[in-house]
Amino acid sequence: MSPELIQVSYSLKIDTVTTDHAEAQRQLGICTSCRYCEGYCAAFKSVTRHRTFDVATVSHIANLCHNCRGCYYACQYTEPHEFSLNIPALLANVRAQNWEEHIQPRVVTRHMQRYIWPYVMLTALFVLLFSVAVGAPWVSALPFYSLISHNTMVLIFLPLFVLPVIALILGLRRYWKSIGGKPLKLIHVKEAIASAATMKQLDGGQGQGCNYEAGERYTSIRRWAHQATMYGFLLCFLSTSVATLYHYLFNYPAPYPFFSLPKMFGVSGGILLTIGCAVLIYLKRMADEGLGSQQRQRAEYTFTTLLFLVGLTGLLLYWCKGTSVAGGLLIVHLSVVATFFIAIPYSKMSHGFFRLAALCRESQLSSRAL
Amino acid sequence: MPKVLDAPEADLSLVTPGVGPVTSDVLVVGGGNAGLCAAICAAEAGATVTLLERAPVAYRGGNSRHTRNFRCSHEASLGVLSGQYRVDEFYDDLLRVTKGNTDEALARMVIRNAPESYQWMSRQGVIFQPSLSGTLSLSRTNAFFLGGGKALVNAYYQRCEDLGVAIHYNATVIDLHIENNRFDGALIEVEGEQRYLRASSVIIAAGGFEANKEWLAEAWGDAAKNFLIRGTPYNRGEVLRQMLNHGADSIGDPTQCHAVAIDGRAPEYDGGIVTRLDCVPFSVVLNKHGERFYDEGEDVWPKRYAIWGRLVAAQPDQVAYSIVDEKSRELFMPSVFPAMSSDSLEELTEKLGLPVAQSVKTIKLFNDACSAGDFHPTELDGLCTTGLEPEKTNWARALDTPPYYGYELRPGVTFTYLGINVDDTARVTFDGRQAENIWAAGEIMAGNILGEGYLAGFGMTIGTVFGRIAGREAGQYVTGVDSSEL
Ligand SMILES: Cc1cc2nc3c(=O)[nH]c(=O)nc-3n(C[C@H](O)[C@H](O)[C@H](O)COP(=O)(O)OP(=O)(O)OC[C@H]3O[C@@H](n4cnc5c(N)ncnc54)[C@H](O)[C@@H]3O)c2cc1C
Ligand code: SF4
Ligand code: SF4
Numbered sequence: 024m025s026p027e028l029i030q031v032s033y034s035l036k037i038d039t040v041t042t043d044h045a046e047a048q049r050q051l052g053i054c055t056s057c058r059y060c061e062g063y064c065a066a067f068k069s070v071t072r073h074r075t076f077d078v079a080t081v082s083h084i085a086n087l088c089h090n091c092r093g094c095y096y097a098c099q100y101t102e103p104h105e106f107s108l109n110i111p112a113l114l115a116n117v118r119a120q121n122w123e124e125h126i127q128p129r130v131v132t133r134h135m136q137r138y139i140w141p142y143v144m145l146t147a148l149f150v151l152l153f154s155v156a157v158g159a160p161w162v163s164a165l166p167f168y169s170l171i172s173h174n175t176m177v178l179i180f181l182p183l184f185v186l187p188v189i190a191l192i193l194g195l196r197r198y199w200k201s202i203g204g205k206p207l208k209l210i211h212v213k214e215a216i217a218s219a220a221t222m223k224q225l226d227g228g229q230g231q232g233c234n235y236e237a238g239e240r241y242t243s244i245r246r247w248a249h250q251a252t253m254y255g256f257l258l259c260f261l262s263t264s265v266a267t268l269y270h271y272l273f274n275y276p277a278p279y280p281f282f283s284l285p286k287m288f289g290v291s292g293g294i295l296l297t298i299g300c301a302v303l304i305y306l307k308r309m310a311d312e313g314l315g316s317q318q319r320q321r322a323e324y325t326f327t328t329l330l331f332l333v334g335l336t337g338l339l340l341y342w343c344k345g346t347s348v349a350g351g352l353l354i355v356h357l358s359v360v361a362t363f364f365i366a367i368p369y370s371k372m373s374h375g376f377f378r379l380a381a382l383c384r385e386s387q388l389s390s391r392a393l
Numbered sequence: 394m395p396k397v398l399d400a401p402e403a404d405l406s407l408v409t410p411g412v413g414p415v416t417s418d419v420l421v422v423g424g425g426n427a428g429l430c431a432a433i434c435a436a437e438a439g440a441t442v443t444l445l446e447r448a449p450v451a452y453r454g455g456n457s458r459h460t461r462n463f464r465c466s467h468e469a470s471l472g473v474l475s476g477q478y479r480v481d482e483f484y485d486d487l488l489r490v491t492k493g494n495t496d497e498a499l500a501r502m503v504i505r506n507a508p509e510s511y512q513w514m515s516r517q518g519v520i521f522q523p524s525l526s527g528t529l530s531l532s533r534t535n536a537f538f539l540g541g542g543k544a545l546v547n548a549y550y551q552r553c554e555d556l557g558v559a560i561h562y563n564a565t566v567i568d569l570h571i572e573n574n575r576f577d578g579a580l581i582e583v584e585g586e587q588r589y590l591r592a593s594s595v596i597i598a599a600g601g602f603e604a605n606k607e608w609l610a611e612a613w614g615d616a617a618k619n620f621l622i623r624g625t626p627y628n629r630g631e632v633l634r635q636m637l638n639h640g641a642d643s644i645g646d647p648t649q650c651h652a653v654a655i656d657g658r659a660p661e662y663d664g665g666i667v668t669r670l671d672c673v674p675f676s677v678v679l680n681k682h683g684e685r686f687y688d689e690g691e692d693v694w695p696k697r698y699a700i701w702g703r704l705v706a707a708q709p710d711q712v713a714y715s716i717v718d719e720k721s722r723e724l725f726m727p728s729v730f731p732a733m734s735s736d737s738l739e740e741l742t743e744k745l746g747l748p749v750a751q752s753v754k755t756i757k758l759f760n761d762a763c764s765a766g767d768f769h770p771t772e773l774d775g776l777c778t779t780g781l782e783p784e785k786t787n788w789a790r791a792l793d794t795p796p797y798y799g800y801e802l803r804p805g806v807t808f809t810y811l812g813i814n815v816d817d818t819a820r821v822t823f824d825g826r827q828a829e830n831i832w833a834a835g836e837i838m839a840g841n842i843l844g845e846g847y848l849a850g851f852g853m854t855i856g857t858v859f860g861r862i863a864g865r866e867a868g869q870y871v872t873g874v875d876s877s878e879l
Contacts, residue, residue: 052729053667055727056667056727056728056729057667058525058526059538059540059542059666060540061525062522062523062537062539062540063539063540071526071527074723074727093540094540096540096543096544096547098543099458099459099543104663228522229521229522231539240551
């Protein structure tokens, strides 16, 4: 089937998952005449700069929103009021629609945004592949690189990493064009990264945190959990990068002792990532489903679970080194990592990159407004 | 989750005041800003508190859920408020809008107490934000609530829950039993059943009667049925009426209400802030016969918007139409419903349901009376019509640049002025004598201070200051402990 055909057969099913533009215009039109939520976030700062909302503006606003839900619990116009506002859900839908539209192949994005099975299938597939490749050493106490050589690893993982990243970059470019982004200057990127690095937005605007798991009460747990996840992930990434450098530039192959950069980064990152993801999953369970993109919840859970497993299996592998479960663990670990690599552009993971793009654009827009 | 009321059941005919268990030390009637502040302070003073709120959870908080700011004096910068807004300046502002129709001692007490209340509010979990875009003129005088009034109300309800206040939703007080200036209990209706609830004291914070169109009709006649109510449908004023029936001293003009011109397409109740329209000063306003009836440019809009409610209410069918052209489209805050628009005045007036020939003639006459000059949207520019009746004294520019935009205007009632008299301890008076155990706070007593007119953000200031005083006083009355030092 050609991609077009797949898309057509899909569009019959996706109506409940999409928010049409007229509805976005209606809701945001109410907000811009109200403005009570201006102090919550960058999304609302952008809302109040507009009187009307074209598709590009709505996309931009949606990717600035991090679903803190402050503007839902504070809104005097939520259901049962006839204005029936639900900005967090609206923007969550628009955001995901954006990713689904801009990251190709779209059919993959759509599946990974909405269903559990692609993740399960991929992981299962990789387990199978790795088992066959290394002769199914489920019970083995051998060190890593005697099971799979470093070069084989690189051969497998480099394309698994590079191809999705290319898809991501192309998707971001399409998104950037769609929102009318201008050529980037360093200052815009710097501002955006500074904001993302501290998760400034997640402080709720005035430091009070967000309304997530505790309904109308503000808490900062989500901010910290998200921070742990992000930095945990970055540390793991750094660990792998440093190890690769050691291997190729300094001819210093693994294994590394505990007091080495790859290990220090890896272990601390793994702990942060695992705990962060676990807390995020718990918070999501406590939070109201109706304030997110409901039909994408399952895939979001799955993705966070995947990330959790990446961290957990990595840590277990470290602690179980030299034991009889190491071989099996390694296969599982490599499989979830491989699945994760593929999922980078197609899953919820893309939100970070789109957010960064939106923050860059916001920096362009607000510095021009000055 | 709404809690189930476990008060003793009672039927009107079976009620025997003075007999039966006393449910709590303090009964608070009304769960808006004033009632919540009172409940918190009474609970903090050590009293057991029951709060009765007529609305369901989703609509709790009365008109307070629609508010956005709190007017606050300050000697030096205070939180989100910069510079200085001294008590005297505040009081002068009040004198100007009320034309002196205020009680100076009570007014000054509220104004003096405001900065301390600002800090108290922050401690209860209310979060402030700098003034919203488009409200620069209020940035020195008014502290805005992050997320608006509903977020404030949420914070107070959480605080009440934490303090163990028993909160009952869907509970309407229909009568109070008062004898010899003493409250015994309240007759309430909850889910179709009537109960009698006894308490050692009561704080009345049930708002005004603005949502009671039959009552509004007593002063406004048939016109009242065309009024839109900007806030909650639950403020029907029965507690106010019962208090007056029981002999509480009244205050404030029983016939007056604060009404502004809002978008005619707004819902009948609860449309809130977004239905306001700020286009009048830059427009030509016609009544349903296509005639002008008042100087649209008399003064800057914040000073004039409140008279337009009454002006429109006085027009046939309580409706008017504000028309601007492309030149002015961006000069006012965006409207919640898109304007009617057209490239010709004929088509626009027809779309609006106006008599076309007459309307276009009125606009032509208006255009002819405009002359060239410097236009300044943000200040009185003196750009006026000549030889027109009524004239337009500022911002008079011909409607000559299509597309043209039109809005239907209707009177939107904010609050009513009639209330009950209180002293400086928020205690209600009967024939000039203090009630033994009855206090009042919020809109139901605001007439003591706001005899007429309105000052943006002052409703919340009055409610907060008096709510806190009422709560503290009632708490002190039942516990016998002076908590004013707390
Ligand atoms: C759209 C709008 C915007 C406003 N903006 C501002 C602003 O920015 N700043 C400002 O200072 N003021 C503002 N005001 C005015 C402000 O809302 C009032 O001054 C203030 O809310 C009054 O508080 P309250 O607690 O006395 O009454 P309310 O908040 O109205 O509370 C009254 C409560 O009593 C309950 N009740 C009524 N009858 C009964 C009964 N029989 N039994 C039990 N419960 C009952 C109601 O359900 C309600 O919850 C605004 C008003 C409106 C309509
Ligand atoms: S979400 Fe509601 S309260 Fe917030 S700005 Fe929009 S309309 Fe206003
Ligand atoms: S959910 Fe939070 S981040 Fe998103 S628009 Fe609302 S207030 Fe802003």
